[in-house]
Amino acid sequence: MNEDQDRLFVTALARGLDVLAAYQAGDRALGNTELAQRCGLPKSTVSRLTYTLCKLGYLSQDESGKYRPAPAVLTLGFAALSGLDLRERAREPMRRLSEETGLSVTLGVRQGTRVVYVETCRALTRVGIRLEVGSTVPLATTAIGRALYMALAPAEQQEVVCLLADEYGARWPEVAARLQVAQTTYGETGFCASYGEFEPDIHAVAVPIAGSAPAMAINCSGPAYRLTPARWAEEIAPQVVKLAAQLAV
Amino acid sequence: MNEDQDRLFVTALARGLDVLAAYQAGDRALGNTELAQRCGLPKSTVSRLTYTLCKLGYLSQDESGKYRPAPAVLTLGFAALSGLDLRERAREPMRRLSEETGLSVTLGVRQGTRVVYVETCRALTRVGIRLEVGSTVPLATTAIGRALYMALAPAEQQEVVCLLADEYGARWPEVAARLQVAQTTYGETGFCASYGEFEPDIHAVAVPIAGSAPAMAINCSGPAYRLTPARWAEEIAPQVVKLAAQLAV
DNA sequence: TGAGTTGTTCCGCATTGCGGAACATAATTT
DNA sequence: AAATTATGTTCCGCAATGCGGAACAACTCA
Structure with missing residues (x-):
């Protein structure tokens, strides 16, 4: 995206974490469209990222199909604290x-x-x-x-x-x-x-x-x-x- | 990696999160080699992932060059709790x-x-x-x-x-x-x-x-x-x- | 029913990230 | 001091990966 882009920077990882970070205190479940807007990414890209994050257990899908952070992200933070x-x-x-x-x-x-x-x-x-x-x-x-x-x-x-x-x-x-x-x-x-x-x-x-x-x-x-x-x-x-x-x- | 691999699954994201998840309670800072072993990835790949995670603030590097989870990962968990x-x-x-x-x-x-x-x-x-x-x-x-x-x-x-x-x-x-x-x-x-x-x-x-x-x-x-x-x-x-x-x- | 949502899937393209290998740098050993 | 082992970083050509527009599907509301 930047002209002086970094050969070492892994964009897909950054985008996926952006999706996780898009959740602010007080947010409930967010849909792909909402996430796409917050992150400034195309819907299809976000769809792939949410799919991946679900498979990994970092997001979960509620009955309406929207996504919310799953308890797995807590365990990441716990390692940081310990x-x-x-x-x-x-x-x-x-x-x-x-x-x-x-x-x-x-x-x-x-x-x-x-x-x-x-x-x-x-x-x-x-x-x-x-x-x-x-x-x-x-x-x-x-x-x-x-x-x-x-x-x-x-x-x-x-x-x-x-x-x-x-x-x-x-x-x-x-x-x-x-x-x-x-x-x-x-x-x-x-x-x-x-x-x-x-x-x-x-x-x-x-x-x-x-x-x-x-x-x-x-x-x-x-x-x-x-x-x-x-x-x-x-x-x-x-x-x-x-x-x-x-x-x- | 799998023959029936998923067109939707974003490998780079999964690998980056694997790196973060490699930290278990009690771990202190980990080097790229250690992370590469734990995640089963080549060194150069891990190097790129840690580089990216550092740039994003999810890892930080201590004086010896090893990496530890940074407080940013806590904020991800907080959103999950809220x-x-x-x-x-x-x-x-x-x-x-x-x-x-x-x-x-x-x-x-x-x-x-x-x-x-x-x-x-x-x-x-x-x-x-x-x-x-x-x-x-x-x-x-x-x-x-x-x-x-x-x-x-x-x-x-x-x-x-x-x-x-x-x-x-x-x-x-x-x-x-x-x-x-x-x-x-x-x-x-x-x-x-x-x-x-x-x-x-x-x-x-x-x-x-x-x-x-x-x-x-x-x-x-x-x-x-x-x-x-x-x-x-x-x-x-x-x-x-x-x-x-x-x-x- | 039709116009508005939404999320999912397709598919060809070129970008992106891959990973072996070469390169540094440091700490130990002989 | 040279040799050895360990580290982390960088290069670079290749092709697999992930991109994203667009078509599709499902669901809601007038």
Whole structure:
């Protein structure tokens, strides 16, 4: 498709994964036409890909003939998690912090310009936004995203900034300014915060875990009405900093 | 490869997914040669596939040049989970049952001859075997696997039996006999059990959830020393049966 | 019934991805 | 240091593979 196309790039594989990735949270079953539109591929191509994915068990067909991701894709993700030993070490301390504070505690890694959660402890009956292993949140406007950004080498920060600028378009200058403020604050305090900048009613603080590979950060979040920003900074942030230090290699 | 090969089957996609699926729990990073062996593919082919998967963010390369699954694969699994509304409805009641009994409670679906967990509540500090969303256990020797088997239509049971016979080979008759016993017990009591048949020190009971699509079953398990089979049947099983009934559509 | 969906299948073409072999690069051995 | 084994990457010509337009089929709604 590109003129400078890569002899090494396997298009058919990429397209098949595009089909799987076309499913967003909240989607139910999708038909071939819908998938073709989302992926920008001809129907016949998608038909072959869905056929193949069904045979392999990664999609299943419901009674109406539409396709939904099958449990097999879960097992792929499980293998990804099982290599992260930091995650196992973090689980118990995270749970304790969550219980002591009554807030949700999460562990995340960066994937492009988003953060993927790899472990979560939610305070009980916290409904609303999804807070699940495998779900993602933006990098620039969340506490955990900023923490991961702070942990990057300058060259990588630059790359990420390019991606973000692309993504936010005209809104980028404003977001960039707030990211800049976060960076200054991080330099002074050692943690990142987002007070309602991602979800209006959610406050959060986060800290990168030094030496983690892949780089991870730990996040503590809760409803805005519970605590003022000052109390987040004074009471919660130090506990998160301490936990991050304890988990550092 | 096959003479009667399918014009519709996209080999390159299947091979790429084979590479991702080659990672088992406990694997760390794998090199191209290792992957080539596991998948039975030539090195150069695997090299192209890993290259593509890296570009797409599903694999990442560590400092030694070996590959490991990247967080992007988690997001695929997340989309699969988010379509299962039964899972959300089940979460709270599962947690309550787990707390009341001090046992682990899991929700699973069948994938071929294995069961994939889609939701788990573990009793605290239950270590040892993995009990994570996305992990799998066998069908024929576990309580939850048997429960899912019982929920199948006879024709599907037959198909599964063929797969199992293949898998177990010479050991199948013995396993089949115990599965047969389980079926009789299920007919009489409405639940399935496995007292140490999968893991020697683990006892479990499970019940299929009527009307669930995809078919799911709920499982309750704990260490063998805690309860005798009689008490599992008398005290725990009724609670699981009740929960399954409550979750039925 | 006909016009709108949808998903599936056909089929000839050229692109795509194949895979052996040659080429690097690194880590061990003799 | 040369030799050996192991790795991962790249080349390149060939043909099998997967492409995608178009025809087909099945199903729904006026």
